[in-house]
Amino acid sequence: MSPYDLPNALFIDGKWQPSISGETFDTFNPATEEVLAKVPRANAQDVHLAVQAAHRAFYGEWRQVTPAERGKLLYRLAQTIQTNREELAKLETLDNGKPLREALGDIDGVVQTIEYNAGAADKLQGDTIPLGYEVVDFTWLEPLGVTAHIVPWNFPLGIAVRSVAPALAAGCTVVLKPAEETPLSALRLASLAQEVGFPDGVLNVVTGFGEEAGAPLVRHPWVRGVTFTGSAETGRKIIAQSAESLKSLVLELGGKNALIVFEDADLDRAVEDAIEAVFGNCGQVCSAASRLLLQRQIYQEFQRRFSERVLQLSVAPGLENGDLGPLVSREQLERAFSYIRSGLEEGASLTLGGKRPENLSRGYFLQPTIFEKVHPKMRIAQEEIFAPVVVVLSFEHDDEALQIANDVPYGLTAGIYTRDIRRALTSAQWLESGSVWINGWYLGGVQAPTGGVKASGFGRERGLPGIHNYLQIKNVAIKL
Numbered sequence: 001m002s003p004y005d006l007p008n009a010l011f012i013d014g015k016w017q018p019s020i021s022g023e024t025f026d027t028f029n030p031a032t033e034e035v036l037a038k039v040p041r042a043n044a045q046d047v048h049l050a051v052q053a054a055h056r057a058f059y060g061e062w063r064q065v066t067p068a069e070r071g072k073l074l075y076r077l078a079q080t081i082q083t084n085r086e087e088l089a090k091l092e093t094l095d096n097g098k099p100l101r102e103a104l105g106d107i108d109g110v111v112q113t114i115e116y117n118a119g120a121a122d123k124l125q126g127d128t129i130p131l132g133y134e135v136v137d138f139t140w141l142e143p144l145g146v147t148a149h150i151v152p153w154n155f156p157l158g159i160a161v162r163s164v165a166p167a168l169a170a171g172c173t174v175v176l177k178p179a180e181e182t183p184l185s186a187l188r189l190a191s192l193a194q195e196v197g198f199p200d201g202v203l204n205v206v207t208g209f210g211e212e213a214g215a216p217l218v219r220h221p222w223v224r225g226v227t228f229t230g231s232a233e234t235g236r237k238i239i240a241q242s243a244e245s246l247k248s249l250v251l252e253l254g255g256k257n258a259l260i261v262f263e264d265a266d267l268d269r270a271v272e273d274a275i276e277a278v279f280g281n282c283g284q285v286c287s288a289a290s291r292l293l294l295q296r297q298i299y300q301e302f303q304r305r306f307s308e309r310v311l312q313l314s315v316a317p318g319l320e321n322g323d324l325g326p327l328v329s330r331e332q333l334e335r336a337f338s339y340i341r342s343g344l345e346e347g348a349s350l351t352l353g354g355k356r357p358e359n360l361s362r363g364y365f366l367q368p369t370i371f372e373k374v375h376p377k378m379r380i381a382q383e384e385i386f387a388p389v390v391v392v393l394s395f396e397h398d399d400e401a402l403q404i405a406n407d408v409p410y411g412l413t414a415g416i417y418t419r420d421i422r423r424a425l426t427s428a429q430w431l432e433s434g435s436v437w438i439n440g441w442y443l444g445g446v447q448a449p450t451g452g453v454k455a456s457g458f459g460r461e462r463g464l465p466g467i468h469n470y471l472q473i474k475n476v477a478i479k480l
């Protein structure tokens with residue numbers, strides 16, 4: 001199947017169908033600004049059909065499937081994704097803009113995620129609780145029910161599968177709503193799940209906008225759990241929309257993550273890692289390093305080497321595999337420019353970038369951008385920009401580094417570069433962040449939990465905690 005002849009339909013109850021209203025919307029190729037495909041624009045009525053199908057499957061056929069069989073279905077899904085790796089990566093590059101090399105890496109991560117959850121499906125055991133000889137007490141881990149998965153556009157398939165795979169492993173049924181910017185790979189996922197034999201209604205995909213399709217999905221009384229990755233602003237709305245029917249929520253809401261380089265760090269490693277940490281996926285990563293905190297003694301040297309490397313980075317359409325592709329949309333490009341203007345207005349100095357690359361007249365491209373002379377309270381040092389824009393700050397003492405690192409609303413990831421184990425672990429203790437990485441960035445894999453504190457959200461994804469999001473404990477007690 002070529003990227004272009006995906007079914008132009010919603011996937012509900014194992015069938016491809018148009019939206020009830022018949023409306024569609026366009027998804028764009030961000031490298032060319034051209035329309036890539038038209039997809040159905042779902043609203044509350046379509047969402048209801050999808051939830052109904054998931055509800056029916058949960059209380060029907062899916063219950064008859066043993067945990068081991070669920071695992072096998074997931075394994076088969078992982079295998080077919082592996083077989084279709086190139087096609088899926090290309091689809092992701094066309095829809096999101098990212099370099100093909102990065103999209104291929106994403107698909108490899110998708111395969112690993114599904115395999116991990118496939119293997120866990122029949123190992124989700126309860127406990128026996130010792131209450132003495134008169135009572136037998138044990139727990140069952142039961143699936144939550146119908147779960148909703150609302151996904152952003154930065155890792156369209158990666159973030160979808162990060163929550164859909166554990167939900168299916170746990171025995172839940174799923175309604176997936178991809179982002180309106182990047183709906184295509186979720187539709188392809190549905191067709192592959194159908195091919196490998198998932199029963200009808202177990203995985204449903206509704207494409208549409210946040211307010212029109214996302215909100216009714218979150219509100220729907222039959223949906224028992226919602227997993228959302230995206231902006232803090234939308235996260236707050238999801239809490240409000242889910243309040244009426246009291247749902248279980250997992251929210252991952254972005255970050256303003258500090259990469260801290262102490263004077264005793266291995267600078268070669270820190271500079272090389274910072275390039276990927278800041279500019280990977282064009283800076284559109286919730287756990288990207290968007291603040292570099294450099295100790296005064298190494299500030300000049302780090303900056304010299306870092307800027308030299310940044311000048312070598314190429315910006316190109318994703319299919320040409322440069323270092324950076326375009327941003328996902330015109331809206332995100334304009335948002336980035338508005339932060340760049342704000343930085344200049346507040347008196348920061350633009351060391352590199354800040355403009356569209358001169359050789360690219362079309363597409364949502366932005367040069368890799370570095371701000372210095374940044375005060376930690378400036379908007380560019382406090383808010384998530386979500387673009388290849390980094391702010392560089394300096395500090396004198398360890399305490400000051402930690403204070404600056406923690407003094408933002410978010411708390412998703414943080415990184416420390418030092419050769420001193422005591423300094424590394426003491427800093428790790430004080431950092432207010434869901435993950436702390438030492439002498440590396442993007443450490444950990446599908447086995448390691450990830451998630452935020454403070455405005456970065458709550459709940460953890462990946463690893464076994466990622467599956468427990470979709471299980472609830474039933475305690476059974478028997479008097480002898």
Ligand code: NAI
Binds near residue numbers: 152178215255285384
């Ligand atoms: P968003 O949070 O509005 O969108 C993410 C998803 O939520 C999309 O699928 C969207 O349709 C859905 N959505 C929007 N409003 C909804 C509602 N009321 N109810 C249910 N679902 C809803 O993010 P957006 O507008 O795409 O990007 C804005 C900013 O959010 C970015 O600049 C970035 O700072 C942040 N962001 C963070 C991400 C992360 O990985 N944590 C991913 C994407 C964006």
Ligand code: MG
Binds near residue numbers: 210234
């Ligand atoms: Mg939005």
